[in-house]
Structures are given as C-alpha cells and as structure tokens.
Amino acid sequence: MTASLTLHVDYVSQPSRSLVFLCRAIKAPHQENQVSLVKGEHLSKPFADLNPFKKVPAVQDEDLLILESCSALRYIASKYDAAGTWYPADLKTRCKVDEYLDWQHLNTRAHGVGYYMNKVLVPIMKGSAADMEVVEKHEKELGRVEELFASYFLGDKPFITGNTPTIADLQAATEFEQPQAGGYTLAKATKEYLERVREAVGAEMYDELHEAPKELAKKVLQ
Amino acid sequence: MTASLTLHVDYVSQPSRSLVFLCRAIKAPHQENQVSLVKGEHLSKPFADLNPFKKVPAVQDEDLLILESCSALRYIASKYDAAGTWYPADLKTRCKVDEYLDWQHLNTRAHGVGYYMNKVLVPIMKGSAADMEVVEKHEKELGRVEELFASYFLGDKPFITGNTPTIADLQAATEFEQPQAGGYTLAKATKEYLERVREAVGAEMYDELHEAPKELAKKVLQ
Numbered sequence: 437m438t439a440s441l442t443l444h445v446d447y448v449s450q451p452s453r454s455l456v457f458l459c460r461a462i463k464a465p466h467q468e469n470q471v472s473l474v475k476g477e478h479l480s481k482p483f484a485d486l487n488p489f490k491k492v493p494a495v496q497d498e499d500l501l502i503l504e505s506c507s508a509l510r511y512i513a514s515k516y517d518a519a520g521t522w523y524p525a526d527l528k529t530r531c532k533v534d535e536y537l538d539w540q541h542l543n544t545r546a547h548g549v550g551y552y553m554n555k556v557l558v559p560i561m562k563g564s565a566a567d568m569e570v571v572e573k574h575e576k577e578l579g580r581v582e583e584l585f586a587s588y589f590l591g592d593k594p595f596i597t598g599n600t601p602t603i604a605d606l607q608a609a610t611e612f613e614q615p616q617a618g619g620y621t622l623a624k625a626t627k628e629y630l631e632r633v634r635e636a637v638g639a640e641m642y643d644e645l646h647e648a649p650k651e652l653a654k655k656v657l658q
Numbered sequence: 659m660t661a662s663l664t665l666h667v668d669y670v671s672q673p674s675r676s677l678v679f680l681c682r683a684i685k686a687p688h689q690e691n692q693v694s695l696v697k698g699e700h701l702s703k704p705f706a707d708l709n710p711f712k713k714v715p716a717v718q719d720e721d722l723l724i725l726e727s728c729s730a731l732r733y734i735a736s737k738y739d740a741a742g743t744w745y746p747a748d749l750k751t752r753c754k755v756d757e758y759l760d761w762q763h764l765n766t767r768a769h770g771v772g773y774y775m776n777k778v779l780v781p782i783m784k785g786s787a788a789d790m791e792v793v794e795k796h797e798k799e800l801g802r803v804e805e806l807f808a809s810y811f812l813g814d815k816p817f818i819t820g821n822t823p824t825i826a827d828l829q830a831a832t833e834f835e836q837p838q839a840g841g842y843t844l845a846k847a848t849k850e851y852l853e854r855v856r857e858a859v860g861a862e863m864y865d866e867l868h869e870a871p872k873e874l875a876k877k878v879l880q
Contacts, residue, residue, distance in 0.1 A: 488810055500750050503810075504760035511753040528722050531733040538726035541763035588710055588725075 439465035447648035451505030454606040464516035509603040536604040550574035551615040609633035617649035661687035669870035673727030676828040686738035731825040758826040772796035773837040831855035839871035
C-alpha cells in the first residue's frame, strides 16, 4: 500500500537525512523519492514543477506540500509520533526546540553549508580548486557556532532539551556532520554530542546515511 | 502589577515590532524594555549578560528566556492568544505558518536586513557612503523574494494561510517594511499586502512603530 507521506530527498542533503531519521525512528509510514543533487534532478522536471524553490528535501502528505525541512519535521512529529517525544507538546520544552531550529538557519546551517559547498561541491561541479579564503571564513564562523551551541543550547545536558533527543537534535547532528565530512575538525564536545545522537537514532542507520556526504567529499579530498 | 512577560525590543528591529504587534493584538499582559541598537545597548551590560547573542528582540516569561523571535511569537501566541487565530492549532494551517517562518530567515529577512543595514545603518555608524554594489545585490534578491512570496506563499489569499493574519504575516510585514523605509520600491502586490496587515493590526499602532526605521533612514537618505 502506498503511504500518504512522501519524502523527496538526497542523503547528501543534511535536512533530508533528518527527515529520514525521524520517519524511521517513529515508524511513520512513508516512501522516499530520491532526487539526485549531483545529477541536477532538483533543477529539472518533474521535481522542479513540484518545488519552485528547486531544493531538497520536499515533503508531501495527502494534499499538503511542505518545502521547509524544519516545518516538515514539526508536522511529521506532531502527526505521526505517538509518544510525542520528538516535538514535545509542553510549551517551554517546545519553545527550546523551536529556538534551536530558528537559530540554526543563519548559524550551523549557513556555515556548515558554506564550508561543504565551497570545499567539496563547487570544486566537483566546476572542476576547479576550492576558494580557500571563503572556506576559511566559514571555518572560523563554525568555531563560533560550536561554542554557542555548547554553551547556550547544550549546557550540561546530553541533548538540546534534556535527556531525550528531539527534532532539533536531528537538525543539529546532520548539519555538524556535513563540514566534518568535508574535512572540518569538530571540537571534542561536538563530537561527543554527535555520538549521543548517533546512538539514539541507531548507529547503523546513522552511518549508512552519512556515507553520502563522505563519499562525495572523497572525490576532492586527499 | 508586573506581568511575567517581558519583551526586550527596539522598534528599529523588525521582529521586535512583530512581537509588540502580537502582544498588543491579543492583549497579552507584558512590559517592554527598550534596548537601543543605535546607542549599542545590546552590546553592553546588563543586556549582553542576558543575551549571549547580543541581539534584540529577547523575551522572558517567568524562568523562560527566548532568544529567537519566531520561537517567541509561537510561544506567546500558544500561551496568550485565547482565540487561537495567530498560531492556529490545525496541523496543516500551522505547518504553512511555520513554512513561511522557516523560509524567511534566508530570504525576506536576510536581504531586507542586508539592504537596510548597508544602505542606512553602516553609513550612520561609519559616517561613510553606502557600498552600492552590496546594496544592489540585496535589491535584486529582494525582487526574487517578492515574487516567490506573491506566487507561492500568498497566491490569491489575502494572508499567508487564508483570510486571517497569523504570526507569519507579522514577520513578513515588518521585514518588507524595512527595505521600504530604506528607499527600496516594493511591488504593487507587496504594498497591497502590507496595507492589509496594517489594517488588521491597527493602522495607528502599525504606523507608530514603523516610524523608527523611517526616522533613522532620514539621516542618510535625501
């Protein structure tokens, strides 16, 4: 039987991985449609007709189309997570999940993407050397991001809201993994945090999906 | 009596205005603490001790500190909007509110801030002419943002989710007003949309709070 929920994803994309982790963790009936970024499938029909932003992930559930990953994570957790732990209903806890999701756009994501794109994707697409001045700018910002993440968002808690991982931790982990796949050295505290998310999600699945950005990076990194 | 809810704001800041509009619209008991960006009060004690990101707005409610405006809007609407119209509980409608709030960070906000900051704030702070190459880059992106906003988010609806304004419309309106205050010419459709939000919020209050970015821009625009 076809599930009503479809994830249009590429495992090279950080939020694509977050969505797959969530759906598998909560056993939400769904199907995946792989849209290859490297092949440019996001830029052409049929996907470009579905998504005017021409980006993955995109999510469909019945007649609902969702083009932002944080919104899709909130929606899927609200609808399909029977235990309610991935996007808690308690207002204050939920607010802390939202706060990280709102913050990461211009921080973890902006600089993780900036680092990986300029160091790995642009050289592969253009066949030229990476602009290391730009890469180093993002590297420096990632240091600042890691510090604020550790001091403000984590503190002495294992996960962002406490002892249980939420959709905010999925977004944090997949985004921090991206520059690491591109050769960025994460701080010890960030690595230990990623290990906790990996165990919570299931190490085998976590590693399987993270092969994609690592394999791609091998083409340009020695 | 002191309300438990405190908004740390500067009306020059777009999301500060959104928070004030929401609290006044739903009559949430609150107090405002003005933090002057031009005077650099966000960078020094006591505010910098409260907010490690050194930005306004920041929100406190009882023991909860919220440093991201979209999260604060969600939280305040969820807790204080008895009618439930500003952040609807219906999953699909809520998802469309979230989708705009997630999208705007790297679109309406990034380029509206980029335009206003480079055209107005940097010249005031540094006493030098604006870097028009940077301003024009943001101007071009704002055109793209306006088009996607009109075609994807609004369509033929008066507001983002339909006939009733939500917190997504507050963030959209305050962000589009900012480059306009700095001299950017909005498309007719965007102007008509802003007029609808202005009427919904209350024209007098809407105009009163938007004086701040306009007054500041007068110092550098002829």
